[in-house]
Amino acid sequence: MAVDAHSRPAGETEELLYDPDVPTPTHGERARTLVDALATGTLCTIAKDPAGFPYGSFVTFAMDGPSPIFFISSLAEHTKNLRLDGRASLLVAEGGDADPLANGRVTLLGPCHELEPGEAREAAKEAYLAAHPNASYYIDYADFGFWKLDVEAVRYIGGYGRMSWVGLEDWRESSPDPVAGFARGVIDHMNEDHADALALYCRVFSRATDTKAATMTGVDRYGFEMSAETARGPRPIRLAFPSPIASSEEARRAMVELLQRARAAGEGA
Amino acid sequence: MAVDAHSRPAGETEELLYDPDVPTPTHGERARTLVDALATGTLCTIAKDPAGFPYGSFVTFAMDGPSPIFFISSLAEHTKNLRLDGRASLLVAEGGDADPLANGRVTLLGPCHELEPGEAREAAKEAYLAAHPNASYYIDYADFGFWKLDVEAVRYIGGYGRMSWVGLEDWRESSPDPVAGFARGVIDHMNEDHADALALYCRVFSRATDTKAATMTGVDRYGFEMSAETARGPRPIRLAFPSPIASSEEARRAMVELLQRARAAGEGA
Numbered sequence: 001m002a003v004d005a006h007s008r009p010a011g012e013t014e015e016l017l018y019d020p021d022v023p024t025p026t027h028g029e030r031a032r033t034l035v036d037a038l039a040t041g042t043l044c045t046i047a048k049d050p051a052g053f054p055y056g057s058f059v060t061f062a063m064d065g066p067s068p069i070f071f072i073s074s075l076a077e078h079t080k081n082l083r084l085d086g087r088a089s090l091l092v093a094e095g096g097d098a099d100p101l102a103n104g105r106v107t108l109l110g111p112c113h114e115l116e117p118g119e120a121r122e123a124a125k126e127a128y129l130a131a132h133p134n135a136s137y138y139i140d141y142a143d144f145g146f147w148k149l150d151v152e153a154v155r156y157i158g159g160y161g162r163m164s165w166v167g168l169e170d171w172r173e174s175s176p177d178p179v180a181g182f183a184r185g186v187i188d189h190m191n192e193d194h195a196d197a198l199a200l201y202c203r204v205f206s207r208a209t210d211t212k213a214a215t216m217t218g219v220d221r222y223g224f225e226m227s228a229e230t231a232r233g234p235r236p237i238r239l240a241f242p243s244p245i246a247s248s249e250e251a252r253r254a255m256v257e258l259l260q261r262a263r264a265a266g267e268g269a
Numbered sequence: 270m271a272v273d274a275h276s277r278p279a280g281e282t283e284e285l286l287y288d289p290d291v292p293t294p295t296h297g298e299r300a301r302t303l304v305d306a307l308a309t310g311t312l313c314t315i316a317k318d319p320a321g322f323p324y325g326s327f328v329t330f331a332m333d334g335p336s337p338i339f340f341i342s343s344l345a346e347h348t349k350n351l352r353l354d355g356r357a358s359l360l361v362a363e364g365g366d367a368d369p370l371a372n373g374r375v376t377l378l379g380p381c382h383e384l385e386p387g388e389a390r391e392a393a394k395e396a397y398l399a400a401h402p403n404a405s406y407y408i409d410y411a412d413f414g415f416w417k418l419d420v421e422a423v424r425y426i427g428g429y430g431r432m433s434w435v436g437l438e439d440w441r442e443s444s445p446d447p448v449a450g451f452a453r454g455v456i457d458h459m460n461e462d463h464a465d466a467l468a469l470y471c472r473v474f475s476r477a478t479d480t481k482a483a484t485m486t487g488v489d490r491y492g493f494e495m496s497a498e499t500a501r502g503p504r505p506i507r508l509a510f511p512s513p514i515a516s517s518e519e520a521r522r523a524m525v526e527l528l529q530r531a532r533a534a535g536e537g538a
Contacts (some may be wrong), residue, residue, distance in 0.1 A: 040369045042311035042360050044323035050378055050422050054313035054323035056360030058374040058426070077424060091311050091325030095364070099403065100309045105327040109319055134368065153319050155346060157327070 014235070017207040023222040023240045028170025029177060031106045031156040033220075034094060036063055036176035039131050041092040043070065045081035045112075055081055061090060062124075062131035066172045068108060069124040070147045071135055079147075088112040088149055102159045110152035114145050121146055178246040183219045186251050190216045197259050202228040204262040206237045221245055283504070287475040292491040292509045297439030298446060300375045300425040302489075303363060305332055305445035308400050310361040312339065314350035314381075324350055330359060331393075331400035335441045337377060338393040339416045340404055348416075357381040357418055371428045379421035383414050390415055447515040452488045455520050459485045466528050471497040473531040475506045490514055 025033070040060050047055040057078045061068045068090050072079045082088060093105035115121040124146045129136060138144060154166035179186070190198060195213060202211035211228040214237070218225040223240040241254040294302070309329050316324035326347045330337045337359050341348045351357060362374035384390040393415045398405060407413060423435035448455070459467060464482060471480035480497040483506070487494040492509040510523040 042313075042325045042362075044311075044313045044325040046323055047358075047378065053356045053378045053422075054315055054325075054358055055378065055424075056311045056313040056323075056325055056358050056376055057424075058360065058362045058369070058372075060369055087322045089316075089323055089325050091327065093311075093327045100327070100329055103327075107325055109316065109322045109324065153322075155324075155326075 017228070017230075017235050018205075018237045018239065022238050023244075024238070025177065025220050025222060026170050026174060027156045027158070027164050027166045028154070028174040030104070030158055031154055031166055031171065032066070032174045033177040033180050034104050034156075035068075035092045035106050035108070037180055038092050038094070041068075041090050043078050044089045044091065045078045046085040046087055047077075048081050048084055056091075059090070060132055060135075061092075062128040064124050064127040064148065066151055068149045068151075069128050070112075070149075071125075071128050071132070071139075071144055072147060073141070074143045074145065079145075082112050082114075082147065086111045086113055090149055097159075104156075104158045106157075107155040108149060108151045109154070110150045112147050112149045114147050120148070124148060177220050179219055179221050179251070182248045182251075186219050186224075186248060187216045190255070194255070197255065197262075198226055199228070200262050201239055201258060202226060202237050204265055205239050205258075208235055208237055211237075219251070286477045286497070286499075286504050287506045287508065291507050292513075293507065294446065294489050294491060295439050295443060296425045296427070296433050296435045297423070297443040299373070299427055300423055300435055300440065301335070301443045302446040302449050303373050303425075304337075304361045304375050304377070306449055307361050307363070310337075310359050312347050313358045313360065314347045315354040315356055316346075317350050317353055325360075328359070329401055329404075330361075331397040333393050333396040333417065335420055337418045337420075338397050339381075339418075340394075340397050340401070340408075340413055341416060342410070343412045343414065348414075351381050351383075351416065355380045355382055359418055366428075373425075373427045375426075376424040377418060377420045378423070379419045381416050381418045383416050389417070393417060446489050448488055448490050448520070451517045451520075455488050455493075455517060456485045459524070463524070466524065466531075467495055468497070469531050470508055470527060471495060471506050473534055474508050474527075477504055477506055480506075488520070 039062065040058065042056045043059040045055050047053040055077065059070055059072065059078070061070055088111070089107050089109040091105060091107050094103040097103045115124050128146065129139065151171060152168070154168070154171045156166050157163040198214035198216055199211050202208045202214045208228040208230050210231045213229045214226045216224055216226050221244045223238055226237045227234045228237045242257050245251050245254050308331065309327065311325045312328040314324050316322040324346065328339055328341065328347070330339055332338070357380070358376050358378040360374060360376050363372040366372045384393050397415065398408065420440060421437070423437070423440045425435050426432040467483035467485055468480050471477045471483045477497040477499050479500045482498045483495045485493055485495050490513045492507055495506045496503045497506045511526050514520050514523050
């Protein structure tokens with residue numbers, strides 16, 4: 001989890017107001033979650049012409065476990081390139097933030113090869129059609145084939161200052177965050193209906209003991225992040241759930257348990 | 270403007286109901302328009318590690334005439350790659366359509382080099398800051414530099430069946446479509462307030478003489494496209510403006526002139 005340091009003017013470093021060892025998703029988990037949520041990206045191949053240039057093309061993809069699957073036509077430039085040189089990468093980038101460089105992105109690098117008829121091809125086809133049901137219209141075109149990228153290196157950039165080359169074991173053994181699909185709902189619900197609880201969590205479980213109000217900004221299987229309004233301005237706070245969660249019902253129970261603990265331990269006692 | 274033909278079952282070919290020689294943007298003009306409207310893409314470089322693999326990374330860019338400009342940190346992987354091997358490409362892809370493969374995209378390939386202090390660097394900086402005003406916060410970081418990609422090959426894909434390698438002269442001498450910025454407004458206005466005129470254009474100026482209704486689907490400097498409801502179903506119609514337009518006022522005048530001609534020539538006479 002190396003953080004690159006830009007050559008910027010020296011300034012004060014903000015003191016962290018929460019436990020730096022709070023359980024946090026690994027970069028492998030973050031990367032798997034990001035890639036799993038998306039279905040289009042840029043395939044990079046080595047061009048046949050102009051020879052040797054890296055060639056970026058828009059592709060749809062699906063994940064078969066840790067490996068991206070492409071369903072591409074032999075008439076397309078990227079397929080012609082791959083037939084001559086299988087070296088490839090796939091860039092998958094989040095959209096959404098007004099500042100594009102604050103969004104997350106992942107580059108998966110490795111050799112890409114066409115799948116021959118057989119079990120692996122059937123698994124790839126199933127994964128691809130689950131992600132792209134419209135492809136059933138041309139799934140039997142003779143010029144189309146399934147290709148798989150065997151990931152050998154993973155670059156993760158989570159936004160400013162959060163980036164690393166992800167360990168291959170971390171990539172292969174991580175699973176996408178089960179919370180990703182309903183995180184937005186949890187965040188909205190907590191901010192709309194339980195803002196008092198969020199501020200109490202900050203006062204009791206972090207060193208932002210003067211928090212007047214707090215807004216939830218993120219949630220994952222291991223915990224959640226808030227922006228706490230303190231006397232010295234807004235400060236980030238991350239807290240862990242009592243144990244990892246996998247459903248919105250588990251999220252609700254974890255929040256209630258934290259509230260009971262906060263009341264028992266802190267101001268409410 | 271070669272059209273690749275997929276190996277699909279033979280079917281009927283629809284007869285074109287409008288003049289096939291109607292003035293239409295070149296692929297160079299379409300590509301320049303697409304790239305000009307966007308500010309982020311994928312930079313493809315040759316990786317230092319794993320050596321020789323094509324590496325895709327998310328970048329912001331600006332156009333300095335026909336050349337993309339990047340403002341990138343020497344700490345970033347793509348910059349390290351470019352210092353060892355300047356061969357690069359930039360993929361720029363439209364979003365928006367529900368079917369991602371129906372969207373347009375452009376790949377610009379060529380050598381990429383860092384701009385030394387001087388006139389070219391000042392022009393690049395000005396173009397970049399105009400497109401990315403927030404970059405002014407880190408414009409003076411010592412590790413950042415301006416890089417320019419000298420375009421030597423251009424691949425354009427406008428969606429299904431509309432693709433080509435664009436001639437370099439077409440790329441360099443084309444200008445972005447001046448209509449792109451207000452096309453949406455023209456389309457909405459015509460469909461909401463002048464649907465009768467659209468249907469009349471189709472009946473008088475095309476061979477869709479039984480058009481009951483028509484919807485405008487696109488507009489550019491040279492003309493506009495409609496979907497005509499005919500007895501045999503919806504059919505595409507493209508018509509030219511009397512002369513190329515560059516403003517919404519010119520669009521309005523061209524539509525009025527066409528209406529007068531249609532009334533004089535056709536049913537309204």
